[in-house]
Amino acid sequence: MKQALSNPVLIKEIKLRFRSMKSFTGIIFYLLAMCVFVFGFIMLTTSFTGTGYFRPEESFFMFTMLTYIQLGLILFITPGLTAGAISTEREKQTLNILLTTAQTSFQIITGKLTSSIAFLLLLLVAGLPIYSLVFLFGGVSPGQLGIIFLFFFLTMLAVGGIGIMYSTIIRKTIVAMIATYGTMIFLAGVTGFIYLVITGMNTMATGSLATSPAPIAHFFASINPVVLILTLIMPTQSDDFITQTTNIDFPIWAGYTIFYIFITVCSILIAVKKLRVNMKKMR
Amino acid sequence: MIEIKGLTKKYGSFYALNDLNLTLQEGTVFGFVGANGAGKSTTFSILATLLQPTAGDAFINGKSVKKDAHEVRKLIGYMPDFFGVYDQLKANEYLDFYGASYGISEAEREILIPQLLDLVNLTHKRYEYVDLLSRGMKQRLCLARSLIHDPKVLILDEPASGLDPRARVEMRDILKQLKGMGKTILISSHILPELAEMCDEIGVIDGGKLIAHGSVAEIQSQLAGERIITVKIKGLLENASTFFEEDPFVSKVEMNDEKNSITFKYRGSEEDQIELLKKALDHSLRIISFSEAETDLEDVFMEITKGAK
Numbered sequence: 203m204k205q206a207l208s209n210p211v212l213i214k215e216i217k218l219r220f221r222s223m224k225s226f227t228g229i230i231f232y233l234l235a236m237c238v239f240v241f242g243f244i245m246l247t248t249s250f251t252g253t254g255y256f257r258p259e260e261s262f263f264m265f266t267m268l269t270y271i272q273l274g275l276i277l278f279i280t281p282g283l284t285a286g287a288i289s290t291e292r293e294k295q296t297l298n299i300l301l302t303t304a305q306t307s308f309q310i311i312t313g314k315l316t317s318s319i320a321f322l323l324l325l326l327v328a329g330l331p332i333y334s335l336v337f338l339f340g341g342v343s344p345g346q347l348g349i350i351f352l353f354f355f356l357t358m359l360a361v362g363g364i365g366i367m368y369s370t371i372i373r374k375t376i377v378a379m380i381a382t383y384g385t386m387i388f389l390a391g392v393t394g395f396i397y398l399v400i401t402g403m404n405t406m407a408t409g410s411l412a413t414s415p416a417p418i419a420h421f422f423a424s425i426n427p428v429v430l431i432l433t434l435i436m437p438t439q440s441d442d443f444i445t446q447t448t449n450i451d452f453p454i455w456a457g458y459t460i461f462y463i464f465i466t467v468c469s470i471l472i473a474v475k476k477l478r479v480n481m482k483k484m485r
Numbered sequence: 486m487i488e489i490k491g492l493t494k495k496y497g498s499f500y501a502l503n504d505l506n507l508t509l510q511e512g513t514v515f516g517f518v519g520a521n522g523a524g525k526s527t528t529f530s531i532l533a534t535l536l537q538p539t540a541g542d543a544f545i546n547g548k549s550v551k552k553d554a555h556e557v558r559k560l561i562g563y564m565p566d567f568f569g570v571y572d573q574l575k576a577n578e579y580l581d582f583y584g585a586s587y588g589i590s591e592a593e594r595e596i597l598i599p600q601l602l603d604l605v606n607l608t609h610k611r612y613e614y615v616d617l618l619s620r621g622m623k624q625r626l627c628l629a630r631s632l633i634h635d636p637k638v639l640i641l642d643e644p645a646s647g648l649d650p651r652a653r654v655e656m657r658d659i660l661k662q663l664k665g666m667g668k669t670i671l672i673s674s675h676i677l678p679e680l681a682e683m684c685d686e687i688g689v690i691d692g693g694k695l696i697a698h699g700s701v702a703e704i705q706s707q708l709a710g711e712r713i714i715t716v717k718i719k720g721l722l723e724n725a726s727t728f729f730e731e732d733p734f735v736s737k738v739e740m741n742d743e744k745n746s747i748t749f750k751y752r753g754s755e756e757d758q759i760e761l762l763k764k765a766l767d768h769s770l771r772i773i774s775f776s777e778a779e780t781d782l783e784d785v786f787m788e789i790t791k792g793a794k
Contacts, residue, residue, distance in 0.1 A: 208585075211586075213582075217573075222573060294571075295567050296569045298533075299563070299565065301535060302534065303558065303586035303587055479534075481550060481552075481554045
């Protein structure tokens with residue numbers, strides 16, 4: 203752990219990030235947006251009902267909305283933080299010097315990834331006091347919040363890994379960003395659409411919910427972060443729905459965990475392999 | 486210390502480097518001269534483990550750049566021709582980051598960094614942001630950075646390019662100090678006279694091929710081949726001109742009536758030159774002076790590279 207934290211790239215990146223005004227303004231605007239949403243929601247709800255009460259089911263709805271906002275934030279900000287990690291060094295002509303140091307490619311890549319993840323974690327932690335307001339009104343357990351944050355972390359890691367990988371293999375930052383955002387759109391949007399299309403077609407063909415297993419539909423549902431969050435917030439209803447539409451009784455969170463750990467490991471390995479030229483390769 | 490064996494780099498059918506062979510002893514200051522695109526930076530990039538050669542290999546202190554790249558990185562200090570710096574990082578932090586990148590402990594870095602800043606005359610700038618330094622200062626800081634892990638070999642790709650005359654002189658002085666420390670230094674430039682003063686050996690590269698290698702004097706005499714000789718005469722120039730034209734090693738004889746002198750190109754050895762002077766005196770030529778003109782290194786370089794093309 204101590205060795206991981208003494209990674210020179212990580213220390214340098216954190217130093218540079220927190221000397222930039224962009225980071226502070228980013229955190230301020232993020233917290234302001236959260237405050238406006240939460241307090242606005244509470245105000246509107248209490249005003250509309252005219253009772254002055256904020257019921258647990260309303261608190262639960264606010265929690266759901268906040269969770270999706272946080273997910274959107276992760277999917278939107280992580281590529282921005284990671285897709286330029288290596289390519290910006292290349293464009294600024296600092297990469298060659300970095301590559302001639304004694305640091306291993308793994309150290310450089312993990313240093314870059316960890317610094318980006320650390321900043322995102324700070325954003326999430328900074329928003330926790332606002333998030334925790336839901337506990338005042340009930341409807342959500344701390345354990346549920348903890349599990350959701352664990353999956354946020356896994357998603358950040360995977361998206362960050364993908365961003366770093368594109369940043370390493372693509373020379374231009376702008377192209378790497380487009381590729382990373384494209385992948386995000388695929389994972390968060392297209393996979394859900396494919397799931398709906400497949401299950402919809404099955405339903406139309408048989409006239410009822412799935413009678414035979416639909417592994418492809420289940421797979422696409424499993425790798426979709428929007429579906430995952432839904433199954434974490436409303437486990438009974440959403441798990442039942444997915445089991446009925448795909449006829450496969452395998453927890454979505456398990457499929458998601460396996461897939462995103464695999465993606466993270468593959469992305470980091472590719473980035474590590476491609477960062478430096480392979481001097482040993484025979485031509 | 487450095488051994489380059491048949492190093493070749495091809496891009497499609499274009500040879501950026503073609504069968505380069507070179508051996509340098511420890512402590513040598515080697516100047517690599519060539520026009521833009523001649524292959525200097527390609528060679529240095531391969532030595533710095535940034536570029537994979539198509540064929541051949543290079544060894545630094547017996548370590549292959551292909552097989553022991555990680556070990557080679559610890560032995561070299563590399564300064565590229567173009568480099569950037571990090572924004573929002575101060576000069577001492579810049580060195581601290583690279584020191585940590587080479588695994589140097591914090592305690593050692595605290596001692597080393599002031600010494601390095603002093604070496605490159607940047608002590609007064611240690612708390613300045615690197616991106617706000619002048620180009621010359623950035624070059625010197627980058628040089629200090631390449632020295633942070635006390636490498637045996639320094640690979641400096643055009644370290645003085647783009648610098649004003651004062652900054653060039655400062656850079657040259659620092660390099661002389663490094664030479665005094667016994668470092669093996671490879672330094673490239675497209676300006677031969679710039680290197681002549683500080684280098685023990687010079688290699689001229691053109692079209693990816695090493696076309697000349699040796700000391701500055703050797704290169705001048707071996708490859709330029711011809712020396713320019715001026716003879717000041719008392720009396721008729723025509724007689725003297727006819728006499729010199731008859732010598733087999735003499736060419737392009739020109740008379741200067743105003744200065745009463747004859748200038749010609751001479752290809753013979755130093756012994757032949759002595760014989761020529763003796764003969765001229767025996768021939769009753771009234772010679773006031775017989776002198777060899779200083780060969781302009783720029784002209785030598787132009788002559789060598791023209792021949793290679």
